Amino acid sequence: MLKTTDWYQKVLDNFIHIEKLRDLIDTMPKILWYDKWVAFMYRLWNIQIKNMFFSYNDKSPIFQDFSLTIKGWTKTAFVGESWGGKTTLIKLLAWYIRPDSWEIRIDKQVLFASKKWNIENVSLQSYYKSIGYLTQEPSVFDGTVYENLVYALNAEPIKSELEKVISLAKCDFIRDFENWLDTEIWERWVMLSWWQKQRLAIAKIMLKNPNIILLDEPTSALDSFNEEQITIALHNLFKNKTVVIIAHRLQTVIQADRILLFEQWKILEDGTHQELVQLDGTYKKMLDLQSGF
Numbered sequence: 261m262l263k264t265t266d267w268y269q270k271v272l273d274n275f276i277h278i279e280k281l282r283d284l285i286d287t288m289p290k291i292l293w294y295d296k297w298v299a300f301m302y303r304l305w306n307i308q309i310k311n312m313f314f315s316y317n318d319k320s321p322i323f324q325d326f327s328l329t330i331k332g333w334t335k336t337a338f339v340g341e342s343w344g345g346k347t348t349l350i351k352l353l354a355w356y357i358r359p360d361s362w363e364i365r366i367d368k369q370v371l372f373a374s375k376k377w378n379i380e381n382v383s384l385q386s387y388y389k390s391i392g393y394l395t396q397e398p399s400v401f402d403g404t405v406y407e408n409l410v411y412a413l414n415a416e417p418i419k420s421e422l423e424k425v426i427s428l429a430k431c432d433f434i435r436d437f438e439n440w441l442d443t444e445i446w447e448r449w450v451m452l453s454w455w456q457k458q459r460l461a462i463a464k465i466m467l468k469n470p471n472i473i474l475l476d477e478p479t480s481a482l483d484s485f486n487e488e489q490i491t492i493a494l495h496n497l498f499k500n501k502t503v504v505i506i507a508h509r510l511q512t513v514i515q516a517d518r519i520l521l522f523e524q525w526k527i528l529e530d531g532t533h534q535e536l537v538q539l540d541g542t543y544k545k546m547l548d549l550q551s552g553f
Contacts, residue, residue: 299386302471304332305367307353307502312362314352321360322348322525332367335503336520337513339543344522346506350474353504354393355384366472392470396477398461405434406441409464417467428496429463431456466497473497475505478512510543510550519543 307330314323323345330336338346351357353364369382401408410416417425422441426434433456437443445452452460458478465473478494491512494505507513514533521529521536521543529536529543536543 298382300369300382300390301367302390303367304502306330306332306365307472308363308365309353310363310365312352312359312364314348314357314359314362323359324525326362326525328520328527330502330504331517332502333500334517335498335505335513335515336518337516338504338506338520338522339508339510339513339546340520340522340528341524342508345525346522347476349522350393350476350504350506354391354474355387356393390470391472391474392465392468393474394461394465394476394478398457398464403444404439404441405437405443405445405460408445409441409460409467412464412468422467425463425466429459429466430492431459431463433459462494462497470501472502473504475503477506477508510547 309326309328312323312326313321314326315321328349338349340346348357352359366387401411403411409422426432434440434443462478475494494512495515505513505516513519516533519529519531519533519536520527521541523542529539529541531539537547
């Protein structure tokens with residue numbers, strides 16, 4: 261048992277941590293545009309980035325006067341060397357980080373423009389409802405499988421919808437759990453393997469049913485069999501969506517409508533899989549280095 265003095269010291273330490281957290285929250289800059297302005301409306305048009313500049317910690321620019329148009333309702337893949345700008349660009353599209361200056365239009369609506377703040381700007385709260393973002397490490401909390409699947413939804417799914425998504429996302433392993441959807445997975449998914457949590461993360465996005473899907477290395481750290489299963493689940497997810505996907509394993513993206521190869525924060529090659537193979541450049545060299553092609 262704890263001594264009385266130890267107990268008081270533990271309580272005092274907790275209060276200190278809470279005060280520090282409160283001070284941090286109070287000093288964090290507010291996202292003033294989060295729930296302001298008009299609602300975002302998805303209409304299958306293009307994502308346009310114009311003249312973007314971005315730097316980390318106010319250092320020299322990484323993206324400099326960068327522009328890119330991504331066609332709506334297509335699958336666009338980002339490939340290339342590590343630290344080439346792929347993940348940073350996805351985070352910018354998801355508004356997880358903020359650029360120094362740019363303009364981005366989605367469906368001809370201004371999401372952000374550094375020198376143009378007017379009624380055309382959409383609220384990020386409504387924008388977030390239209391996107392699904394799957395990182396290399398899916399975000400979870402201590403709870404049941406069901407709670408983790410539905411916490412981002414506005415309403416609980418009906419049983420038939422849930423059953424369909426579990427099947428499409430290749431999550432039938434849930435049925436082997438004694439408590440099925442009520443299974444406690446604990447903090448950081450310690451009850452699940454890597455491939456199981458990836459499939460559940462895909463199921464969660466399917467239930468949300470966003471119009472724009474951003475994926476960062478969804479098949480990383482998987483063996484060949486589970487990579488194939490995840491790829492099947494992803495193709496089920498991609499139907500009638502605008503998709504941007506980062507992948508080092510090119511098998512995941514060879515069916516993409518467009519592949520962009522990044523090198524040192526610039527687009528070095530741009531085309532379909534067949535077009536880039538015929539180009540016989542860096543993309544072709546990557547293919548030759550990877551087995552199974």
